[in-house]
Amino acid sequence: MSGVLDTLKKNRTRTITIAAIILLFLMAIQSMDTKDWVITVMRGLSVGMLVFLVASGLSLIFGLMDVLNLAHGEFFMLGAYVGWTVFVRPDTFIDVLPLVLLLSAGLVLIPLWRSLIARANVSPTAGRFWPWIVLVLAIGVLYLTLTRYQIAIWDPEDFASSPITFSLALSQGNLVLPQLPETTLNPLALLLGVFIGTSLLAVAISGFRLRGQARTESTHVDRGPIITALVLIGIGLLVELGNDGITMFLLGMSTTWRFFLAIGVAVLLGFVLGGLTEATMVRPLYNRPIYQLMLTLGLSFIIIEVVRAIWGRPEFTMPKAALFDGSGDLCPATNLGDLLANQCSTLILFDGRIRTYNEIFIIVVGLIVLVSVWLIIQRTRIGMIIRAGVQDSEMVEALGINVRRIFTLVFAMGVGLASLGGVLAAPSVGLSTDMGTRFLLLALIALAIGGLTSYPGAAAGAILVGLLQQFIIKFGQIGINLPFLSEPFKPTPPLVPASVILLMVIILLLLPNGLFGRSD
Amino acid sequence: METSISAANSDQNGIIAWIKHNWGLLLLVIGVLLLPFIVAFFDGQSFSDVLASETGSAKFIQGLMIEIFILAIYAISYDLVLGITGLLSFGHAMFFATGAYFTGIAFKNLDWGIGATLLGIVILGVLQALLFGLVLPRVQGITFALVTLGFASVFFIIVQSSELAEWTGADVGLQGVIVPEFLNTTNERFRLYAIALLATFIIYLIYRRFVDSPTGRVCIANRENEDRALMLGYNTFHFKLVALIIASITAAFAGFLHTVHQPIVSPNIAGLGWTVAALLIILIGGVGTLSGAIIGAAVFRLLEFFLDRWFGEAASFLLGVIYIGIVLFIPFGIVGTWKAKAAQRQQGWARLLQLFGLKKEEITSE
Numbered sequence: 001m002s003g004v005l006d007t008l009k010k011n012r013t014r015t016i017t018i019a020a021i022i023l024l025f026l027m028a029i030q031s032m033d034t035k036d037w038v039i040t041v042m043r044g045l046s047v048g049m050l051v052f053l054v055a056s057g058l059s060l061i062f063g064l065m066d067v068l069n070l071a072h073g074e075f076f077m078l079g080a081y082v083g084w085t086v087f088v089r090p091d092t093f094i095d096v097l098p099l100v101l102l103l104s105a106g107l108v109l110i111p112l113w114r115s116l117i118a119r120a121n122v123s124p125t126a127g128r129f130w131p132w133i134v135l136v137l138a139i140g141v142l143y144l145t146l147t148r149y150q151i152a153i154w155d156p157e158d159f160a161s162s163p164i165t166f167s168l169a170l171s172q173g174n175l176v177l178p179q180l181p182e183t184t185l186n187p188l189a190l191l192l193g194v195f196i197g198t199s200l201l202a203v204a205i206s207g208f209r210l211r212g213q214a215r216t217e218s219t220h221v222d223r224g225p226i227i228t229a230l231v232l233i234g235i236g237l238l239v240e241l242g243n244d245g246i247t248m249f250l251l252g253m254s255t256t257w258r259f260f261l262a263i264g265v266a267v268l269l270g271f272v273l274g275g276l277t278e279a280t281m282v283r284p285l286y287n288r289p290i291y292q293l294m295l296t297l298g299l300s301f302i303i304i305e306v307v308r309a310i311w312g313r314p315e316f317t318m319p320k321a322a323l324f325d326g327s328g329d330l331c332p333a334t335n336l337g338d339l340l341a342n343q344c345s346t347l348i349l350f351d352g353r354i355r356t357y358n359e360i361f362i363i364v365v366g367l368i369v370l371v372s373v374w375l376i377i378q379r380t381r382i383g384m385i386i387r388a389g390v391q392d393s394e395m396v397e398a399l400g401i402n403v404r405r406i407f408t409l410v411f412a413m414g415v416g417l418a419s420l421g422g423v424l425a426a427p428s429v430g431l432s433t434d435m436g437t438r439f440l441l442l443a444l445i446a447l448a449i450g451g452l453t454s455y456p457g458a459a460a461g462a463i464l465v466g467l468l469q470q471f472i473i474k475f476g477q478i479g480i481n482l483p484f485l486s487e488p489f490k491p492t493p494p495l496v497p498a499s500v501i502l503l504m505v506i507i508l509l510l511l512p513n514g515l516f517g518r519s520d
Numbered sequence: 521m522e523t524s525i526s527a528a529n530s531d532q533n534g535i536i537a538w539i540k541h542n543w544g545l546l547l548l549v550i551g552v553l554l555l556p557f558i559v560a561f562f563d564g565q566s567f568s569d570v571l572a573s574e575t576g577s578a579k580f581i582q583g584l585m586i587e588i589f590i591l592a593i594y595a596i597s598y599d600l601v602l603g604i605t606g607l608l609s610f611g612h613a614m615f616f617a618t619g620a621y622f623t624g625i626a627f628k629n630l631d632w633g634i635g636a637t638l639l640g641i642v643i644l645g646v647l648q649a650l651l652f653g654l655v656l657p658r659v660q661g662i663t664f665a666l667v668t669l670g671f672a673s674v675f676f677i678i679v680q681s682s683e684l685a686e687w688t689g690a691d692v693g694l695q696g697v698i699v700p701e702f703l704n705t706t707n708e709r710f711r712l713y714a715i716a717l718l719a720t721f722i723i724y725l726i727y728r729r730f731v732d733s734p735t736g737r738v739c740i741a742n743r744e745n746e747d748r749a750l751m752l753g754y755n756t757f758h759f760k761l762v763a764l765i766i767a768s769i770t771a772a773f774a775g776f777l778h779t780v781h782q783p784i785v786s787p788n789i790a791g792l793g794w795t796v797a798a799l800l801i802i803l804i805g806g807v808g809t810l811s812g813a814i815i816g817a818a819v820f821r822l823l824e825f826f827l828d829r830w831f832g833e834a835a836s837f838l839l840g841v842i843y844i845g846i847v848l849f850i851p852f853g854i855v856g857t858w859k860a861k862a863a864q865r866q867q868g869w870a871r872l873l874q875l876f877g878l879k880k881e882e883i884t885s886e
Binding site for chain 2: 291294297301306444445498504513
């Protein structure tokens with residue numbers, strides 16, 4: 001007992017702050033009806049979980065590598081848009097998939113080309129200019145093939161075939177996909193051209209890499225990349241051959257399964273993109289902290305522009321999957337049995353109407369992720385290395401562990417989590433090109449509140465941010481009875497973001513390391 | 521930082537020695553001052569047209585250059601905070617926006633003169649730096665960045681809130697500011713141009729002097745190793761506060777020029793994007809170089825301008841690509857890389873001279 005008291009005394013400010021937050025929370029609940037506060041808490045948790053999915057990756061990346069990834073919000077956004085594509089337009093997804101697979105198959109082979117070129121032992125003078133020639137060739141081949149490759153896609157400029165229209169059509173159950181015009185060009189031949197183009201690109205890149213180096217490169221040919229490339233090519237060609245069949249299958253499956261497929265694809269893409277970003281762009285900059293800010297900032301501009309170019313500027317929403325969109329006689333459900341049997345879109349809890357997807361599914365998934373990542377960090381070997389790396393990555397390296405590989409893994413994992421958050425957010429908050437920036441800011445605030453490098457801190461901060469926002473919104477509707485005021489005070493909309501920021505500033509002034517951060 | 525230390529030491533005859541050491545800089549300033557006339561000459565306008573602010577490419581170039589000067593003043597103040605003192609602040613846009621909004625309100629609602637407005641700006645600049653100074657001893661590093669971001673975001677929200685629409689124009693921005701005739705950008709553009717140029721020049725000189733002063737040296741020491749500076753007996757808090765106050769006044773002055781030059785003060789200049797712009801500018805130019813902020817501002821604005829003109833929609837995308845390229849391939853910014861490559865450049869010159877037979881010395885190889 002005395003031990004507990006001692007810890008409390010040592011962390012007096014922290015204890016008082018946490019107690020004050022809990023007290024305020026209870027007071028806020030006290031002033032509302034049961035119905036109101038249950039809904040508000042559920043909404044707050046839902047937003048908090050989305051923020052947590054962004055914040056957790058940000059916190060892991062910052063803790064391990066000291067990189068504040070300002071493009072994290074944009075990866076979140078990209079996850080949402082890719083998820084939408086798989087969900088609403090599976091035909092586009094299937095059309096693009098072989099292309100992406102073959103492009104990456106070509107680039108996976110870079111190590112192979114490198115050893116082959118190193119073996120060929122080209123003279124330095126020739127080595128100075130041949131990569132440029134190959135590069136021009138590669139761009140030429142890629143241009144010729146990529147522009148002729150046909151993809152069934154929407155057109156953000158034209159309302160009748162814009163993403164908004166397709167979303168609406170799907171939610172009303174009359175989705176009609178546009179047919180591609182017939183062409184004489186064989187898509188398989190085009191894919192082959194794409195592969196040759198990327199291979200040339202890979203050769204050029206390896207040529208550039210080898211240019212400045214002495215001939216100490218190992219000429220050993222690894223088998224890994226070749227196998228990966230063959231698998232990628234195989235899958236790519238199979239998908240292309242079965243294009244129509246797979247599209248029909250995806251369209252025929254229930255929207256529930258398609259939604260889970262969308263989640264899977266978005267997470268996988270986020271994982272790969274994260275790994276690639278770390279390996280190619282962030283890695284050269286580990287000893288120049290501010291430059292990483294600028295790099296990730298540049299990356300976020302690029303992603304926003306790409307999303308604007310492909311999906312257009314207007315906002316749209318993703319329809320909910322069938323599992324969360326039912327409306328039978330027994331809906332809104334009053335008990336769990338009715339909810340599961342009718343797949344109701346809403347249920348009644350303490351007289352309040354709660355949306356199944358927004359307030360239950362997101363929270364459940366968020367909690368599962370929270371717990372499983374926590375278990376990975378606490379219970380596995382990789383988690384142990386991550387924790388050690390957060391403490392002192394040089395020491396871990398000195399112990400003979402390849403920390404760089406862990407860096408890549410953690411970056412990939414963080415971006416994957418953000419991507420997951422994006423898909424989950426798409427049906428509830430909608431898709432817009434500023435959603436990334438918005439959630440990144442919230443996640444940064446959550447991290448600052450919880451402690452920058454602390455994983456439980458990220459969770460607590462995110463939930464606090466979500467709850468506070470929702471409570472302020474709710475109070476905006478019903479008003480708070482403040483002392484010395486005759487009329488109930490109604491917070492105006494600008495106070496919603498401002499309140500979170502003020503909470504952050506106050507907590508940081510009281511506890512510069514956040515609620516759960518370690519003091520260095 | 522540059523030659524001014526030796527200039528101060530080497531000669532008693534102050535001004536002449538100073539001019540001798542800085543003739544390149546002075547020539548550059550005079551050249552830029554004459555730029556509108558040169559443009560007018562090639563465009564077939566007479567010189568009196570330039571003075572009378574006649575519409576034409578000379579007037580347009582002046583407008584663009586004034587924007588560059590404003591950006592340069594703003595960025596150099598951020599360089600003092602980040603590059604010299606080593607404080608990562610994400611709230612710098614607030615310094616600028618306070619100046620811009622206050623100028624607009626003073627001219628429009630309060631009907632103040634230029635002198636009173638400038639005095640008000642200085643007072644406000646000191647006040648907001650003191651606000652940052654309140655949190656300065658408590659939080660460090662990235663936490664300081666987040667707290668300042670918090671301050672600036674609250675300011676941004678306040679400026680945009682509809683309750684203050686009468687004063688700040690809410691999210692439309694401050695419109696219809698009547699600028700006193702003396703500084704009017706449509707009728708007296710060349711005067712404004714000259715004033716902005718001179719202001720940039722003088723602020724650059726003051727900053728360079730500040731960095732060379734004992735105070736500035738301690739600021740640099742704080743950037744390099746704060747613990748060591750503390751150990752040596754410097755209360756780094758005071759030095760950080762001084763740097764913040766100077767930067768805040770400078771940025772607010774840039775905001776003043778912005779309002780004078782632009783007809784609308786948009787709330788965007790209070791947002792995070794505007795701080796990021798300053799960060800990008802000094803990263804392009806070279807962090808902690810001062811002159812880099814000015815060159816970076818020119819590159820940044822021209823890049824934005826030409827990309828927008830040539831590519832329209834895709835400009836933002838290309839800007840992102842160029843930033844990443846700069847970070848990966850010109851890591852120390854333009855001025856930083858230029859200085860780092862000084863030895864190589866000298867060698868190159870020597871080799872060139874030898875090639876033409878002008879110099880017979882043996883060149884030491886790498």
